[in-house]
Amino acid sequence: MVHKASELPPYRALLVVDIKDFSGVPGRYQADVTDLVPVVLRSAFERCGLTEVWSGKRFIISTGDGCALGFPSTVLPLLLTPFLQALQDELDYRAQVHADPVPLRMRVSVNVGAVTDSGRELISEGSGASRVETHRLLDAEPVRDLLARSGPATRVAAIVSARAFHDVVASGYTAEPQDLYVPAPVQVKQLADLAYLRVPSPTGDLLHSGFLPRAEPGGNGVDEHVSTEDRPHGAGSTANNAQDVQGNLNQSGDHVNQGNTNYTFHGTGNVNSGPGTQFNGADTRYYDKRRS
Structure with a gap:
């Protein structure tokens, strides 16, 4: 079979989240927690004045214990700041008012790359190597370890791809110090790269020993x-x-x-x-x- 060149799909800012210890949520509440994930994300975007960014998302796909979202690449800096802190604040608030069946803690991965986006809400939206990489990052041991070594008040731990870090943090678009992000080698299946860890509210051993x-x-x-x-x-x-x-x-x-x-x-x-x-x-x- 002769393969011909094809057009590159559009670049999208990619955000994937999942719930820590979802398997430990009692079965009677798992469907409720799954339904709550986009509600929590929308509230976090609204909390930091990014309602239009949420409304402008290109796709949202449930993963059972989380979801994957695509946005125009121009909003990539906003997915790091102010969104990560707003997500931490939203989860804090929800825990204080007992809004959820169990207190929620989330891992977040942020990336940018070419993925399919037809605008027709197909089940295949968001397909591509960059999407796979974003999910691999979320499964990486360094970001899992962050929530394991921190206290319950640390509700968000993020991992940022090298491409996203260099495009928006090192280039100054997030207007925040680079040393808020800690470089960490990651290896998950075929992915071996350097990524960057970000924790808006570190607690526990993260304060004592670092990320x-x-x-x-x-x-x-x-x-x-x-x-x-x-x-x-x-x-x-x-x-x-x-x-x-x-x-x-x-x-x-x-x-x-x-x-x-x-x-x-x-x-x-x-x-x-x-x-x-x-x-x-x-x-x-x-x-x-x-x-x-």
Whole structure:
């Protein structure tokens, strides 16, 4: 079969959410919680003055314990700020007034890419590799770990694709500090990339240890005797295991798939999660692979 080139589907801002521990919701309430997800999202958009953004969504698809939505790519910055904080505030309010059968906590993934969008509300709307990637990000261990290591007052944990981060956060469109986002390597099935973690209201171990989990005592991770003052500055603090982070980095050193310089970073322990060079280990060594 001869395949011919075809037109690229439109770029859409992608938002996928799901409920933490949905399987733990009593069966009699699961249908109610499923129906509540778009209600909560709509209320969060309205809470932060984005009613028109909600009304302008291109598609919304239920996933049972959450939903996937597509928006015009121009509103991508707004899905990070002010929406993430508004979602946290909305879930806080609903918990206080006992609006839901159980208190809700949500994981959120944000991405941008080419997906189908016919405008005819077909069941296939939103199909494409970018949509698959967005769901993979939502299943990644780093974002799951955020809600596991935080208290119930942390109701939202978000993971942002590298493309979305560089397009709207690093480029200044969200008008917020880059170091609110912590870089984290993710690997889910065929997806292996660097993503960015964002928690509007961190609590529990996230405040004590940062957004990346501490290494187990006696393992190959961070030296437990190193004070936090001696560790690199940033919103997160430590890596889980000794790793080699390889790939093409841009000159800011915070993404493994951008730029032309190919570096390998060696070491164990700390990960600098600020906007500067990312590295592992206090005695980090690096080299330019083009010269080796």
